[in-house]
Amino acid sequence: MKTHEQFADDLALYALGELSGSDRQQLEEHLQSCAACRRELQALRGDMALLGLSSGGPQPPARSKERLMRAVAAEPRGVSAPQPPPRRGFWAALIPAFAALGLLLVALVLWRHNAALKDEVAELGNRNQDQTAQLERMNQELRLLTAPDAVHVSLNPQKAPRQPSGTAIYSPSQKRMMFMASNLAAPPTGKAYELWIIPANGAPVPAGVFKPDEHGYAVMMDHKMPEGVEAKAFAITLENEEGSDKPTSPILLMGTGE
Amino acid sequence: MEPIEDSPIRRGDAGDEMRLVARIRAGDQQAMSELYDRYSKVVYAVALRVLQDAAAAEDVLQDIFLQLWRNPDAFDASRGSLSAWLAVISRHRCIDRLRKRRPETDIEECVITGGPDLRDETERALVIEKVRGVLAEMNPDQRKVLELAFFQGLTHTEIADRTGEPLGTVKTRIRSGLQLLRTKFAG
Numbered sequence A: 001m002k003t004h005e006q007f008a009d010d011l012a013l014y015a016l017g018e019l020s021g022s023d024r025q026q027l028e029e030h031l032q033s034c035a036a037c038r039r040e041l042q043a044l045r046g047d048m049a050l051l052g053l054s055s056g057g058p059q060p061p062a063r064s065k066e067r068l069m070r071a072v073a074a075e076p077r078g079v080s081a082p083q084p085p086p087r088r089g090f091w092a093a094l095i096p097a098f099a100a101l102g103l104l105l106v107a108l109v110l111w112r113h114n115a116a117l118k119d120e121v122a123e124l125g126n127r128n129q130d131q132t133a134q135l136e137r138m139n140q141e142l143r144l145l146t147a148p149d150a151v152h153v154s155l156n157p158q159k160a161p162r163q164p165s166g167t168a169i170y171s172p173s174q175k176r177m178m179f180m181a182s183n184l185a186a187p188p189t190g191k192a193y194e195l196w197i198i199p200a201n202g203a204p205v206p207a208g209v210f211k212p213d214e215h216g217y218a219v220m221m222d223h224k225m226p227e228g229v230e231a232k233a234f235a236i237t238l239e240n241e242e243g244s245d246k247p248t249s250p251i252l253l254m255g256t257g258e
Numbered sequence B: 001m002e003p004i005e006d007s008p009i010r011r012g013d014a015g016d017e018m019r020l021v022a023r024i025r026a027g028d029q030q031a032m033s034e035l036y037d038r039y040s041k042v043v044y045a046v047a048l049r050v051l052q053d054a055a056a057a058e059d060v061l062q063d064i065f066l067q068l069w070r071n072p073d074a075f076d077a078s079r080g081s082l083s084a085w086l087a088v089i090s091r092h093r094c095i096d097r098l099r100k101r102r103p104e105t106d107i108e109e110c111v112i113t114g115g116p117d118l119r120d121e122t123e124r125a126l127v128i129e130k131v132r133g134v135l136a137e138m139n140p141d142q143r144k145v146l147e148l149a150f151f152q153g154l155t156h157t158e159i160a161d162r163t164g165e166p167l168g169t170v171k172t173r174i175r176s177g178l179q180l181l182r183t184k185f186a187g
Helices: A005-015 A021-033 A035-052 A062-073 A090-099 A103-146 B014-025 B029-051 B054-070 B082-098 B121-137 B140-150 B156-163 B167-186
Strands: A165-171 A176-182 A191-199 A205-210 A218-224 A231-240 A253-256
Touching: A005 A021, A005 A035, A005 B167, A021 A035, A035 B082, A035 B121, A035 B140, A035 B167, A062 B029, A062 B054, A165 A231, A165 A253, A176 A205, A176 A231, A205 A218, B014 B029, B029 B054, B029 B082, B054 B082, B121 B167, B140 B156, B140 B167, B156 B167
Parallel strands: none
Antiparallel strands: A165 A176, A176 A218, A191 A205, A191 A231, A231 A253
16 A cells, blocks of 8 residues: 555646556545645646646637537526617618618618528528437437336446535624535544634634534534624634634635625 | 635635626526636637647537536536636546547546636736746756646656656656646746
């Protein structure tokens, strides 16, 4: 079995998606219990992002956005934000002025309008074709889902490290908050997690010390918010179990309120 | 010990990104258009560099943004900056494509800390310039290994075969090269 230090090089290969076999399995097992390696993995991905951004290059072609937005429109979801009302009346008001320019100009406008309509018809035809194909795929999927003999099997990662997460709910008017977290690693002896309120201005304010249970869950119910603090974000660090006045270790979890 | 001032909390537009993603989650197509305008160039640049093929890069660009539209929960601000996340996801998708394999990285598992934070075109240009500066100062052998691993998706065994360096050296070069970027960028 490798030691913690021996995983250092493997972490970079894992971040690149190039670690396989027993090396990968061993690292994934180690990641489940080693918060330092999980943090280093996340930092290595940040380094990869920097490397990726050394690539300059042209803008993607305009047709690419049109293609995406067509695909997005073909898959509407939820409630769209209200669209601004269409502008109208401006060109209509100018029509008499255009008409005064004579029949020739009108004919030209009509000819161009006709060409635009032809393009639009062709475009609609293409879109219709795409949607028909998509409907057929959905029908096929529906037939499978509703088949009387369909067997549903859920597949889950067997060894994948579960990422810690937390949720803070707070009400500025009630000056109260609650906090829940899951998949937290057990803190070392003498240590505990500490919740911080990050105000819009000034230093982080301590908001409670807690330890997760044996399943990695932690809850702080109906906690009073410190007076006069406007929360911009919440963060978790590892501190001595009696709590600290200011964070002394790297942030493990962080979230910003909307 | 890490002072809190160096933490990702400093990222100025986390709230802005979260609002944009929240609007996408609510089905707002205009928000998707804004997201594309802001980040498509990052994804396309990485895809073009890896795939060396404009049509294939465009396909990856489409896939990534459409996937984000279908599953906006795959990203939330606690996973790092959206530009960093998109740059990494773009690289992974392109390498999967080069190797003709199914996506190896679950995008929901891709948590990032650090990395650049690109609010606008000026910020992007500055980041590109700075990263290129760091790469230019890097030992050429190390830079070559990073290039082969990141942009060409070669395994460390393939890189060792190509460069004639021992496997252990290649592995260490990849890790220390990435870490060097972090150090220089923080400094």
